[in-house]
Amino acid sequence: MSIESYIEAMPKAELHVHLEGAVSPEELLLIAEQNEVAEQIKHFNTWAALVQKPDYERLDDIIRVACQWVQLPEDLTRIAYNVGTNLSKQNVRYAEVSVTPALYSGLSLSLEQFFAALNDGRERAERAWGIRIGWVLTLPRDEPRRGDEYVRFATSPGGRRANIVALGLAGTETAHPVGQFERTFVTAEKKGLPRVVHAGEILGAEGVLAALQTLSPNRVVDGWGISESKEVRDLMHEKSVSLDVSMIAALRRNRIADYQAYPLRQLYDDGVVITLGADMPELFQTTLNEQYTIVVRDLGFDLEELEEIALNAVRVSALPEDERETLLGEFRQTYDALRAEHIEAQTE
Numbered sequence: 001m002s003i004e005s006y007i008e009a010m011p012k013a014e015l016h017v018h019l020e021g022a023v024s025p026e027e028l029l030l031i032a033e034q035n036e037v038a039e040q041i042k043h044f045n046t047w048a049a050l051v052q053k054p055d056y057e058r059l060d061d062i063i064r065v066a067c068q069w070v071q072l073p074e075d076l077t078r079i080a081y082n083v084g085t086n087l088s089k090q091n092v093r094y095a096e097v098s099v100t101p102a103l104y105s106g107l108s109l110s111l112e113q114f115f116a117a118l119n120d121g122r123e124r125a126e127r128a129w130g131i132r133i134g135w136v137l138t139l140p141r142d143e144p145r146r147g148d149e150y151v152r153f154a155t156s157p158g159g160r161r162a163n164i165v166a167l168g169l170a171g172t173e174t175a176h177p178v179g180q181f182e183r184t185f186v187t188a189e190k191k192g193l194p195r196v197v198h199a200g201e202i203l204g205a206e207g208v209l210a211a212l213q214t215l216s217p218n219r220v221v222d223g224w225g226i227s228e229s230k231e232v233r234d235l236m237h238e239k240s241v242s243l244d245v246s247m248i249a250a251l252r253r254n255r256i257a258d259y260q261a262y263p264l265r266q267l268y269d270d271g272v273v274i275t276l277g278a279d280m281p282e283l284f285q286t287t288l289n290e291q292y293t294i295v296v297r298d299l300g301f302d303l304e305e306l307e308e309i310a311l312n313a314v315r316v317s318a319l320p321e322d323e324r325e326t327l328l329g330e331f332r333q334t335y336d337a338l339r340a341e342h343i344e345a346q347t348e
């Protein structure tokens with residue numbers, strides 16, 4: 001029994017995970033084989049190798065190519081089930097999974113059909129493992145023109161039936177000025193749909209500031225540069241915006257040399273409401289449990305602090321308030337019991 005075994009056993013909520021980076025390479029390659037993709041695209045073997053052992057300089061291309069292998073609605077169903085199963089193995093009880101339908105150019109489905117296929121897999125995973133998943137319908141930064149369609153669907157009765165819990169924005173931060181997304185995100189806000197915005201990866205604090213001022217996000221994802229800007233932190237505090245950090249993206253994209261270089265302690269001590277995510281666990285070759293472990297092992301957080309960060313993911317989730325309270329109560333109770341079993345018994 002150890003801190004690692006305790007972390008594995010902790011029930012968790014995961015708010016920053018992308019469907020495209022969370023499906024296992026084995027599942028993707030199986031889908032590619034069944035769809036006879038090797039006969040359709042050039043250099044299939046190179047891409048197949050890259051999916052299993054990514055070159056992080058080419059990550060966006062790897063994702064784009066692998067998404068083209070998905071050609072049938074039932075492929076989406078399998079992917080959703082696979083991702084739900086993988087999350088459940090990490091003891092994730094609730095996840096908000098980002099999905100970018102625009103990437104699946106080999107499928108010509110309406111958003112309604114797209115999510116119907118995903119929800120088949122989501123429901124199977126829920127029945128099998130008890131995991132609950134909500135979707136963050138994510139607009140890619142290079143396609144602002146899809147904004148109207150996405151927000152219209154996400155805020156429609158069909159969108160709610162499809163279990164879409166938030167509107168997301170992700171992709172290359174500099175592709176278009178943030179103003180191009182303003183109307184879409186203002187509409188989402190007016191209709192009461194939560195907004196989850198990736199910012200800072202390229203533009204740092206300035207990019208986060210622009211996103212905060214223009215898109216009124218509930219959560220900022222990544223947020224690189226926030227530790228260097230009191231102005232941004234003050235604005236986040238004032239607007240009650242939390243931060244979904246991605247230490248693994250910072251590491252894999254060479255923004256930090258090692259985990260100790262990630263300014264998590266500073267953000268935490270400055271009062272930023274933080275959650276931890278695995279982002280693209282399969283492509284980045286990590287797990288949520290590993291990210292939790294790093295916070296204690298490499299960054300010197302104690303277990304009380306880790307538990308607070310874990311509970312933040314429930315607190316700032318898009319779940320209705322009564323469900324958040326229920327889940328918080330369950331998690332707290334389980335943490336106490338698990339801690340007695342995994343940690344305290346050992347030190348006596």
Ligand SMILES: [Zn+2]
Nearest residue numbers: 170198221279
């Ligand atoms: Zn992300």
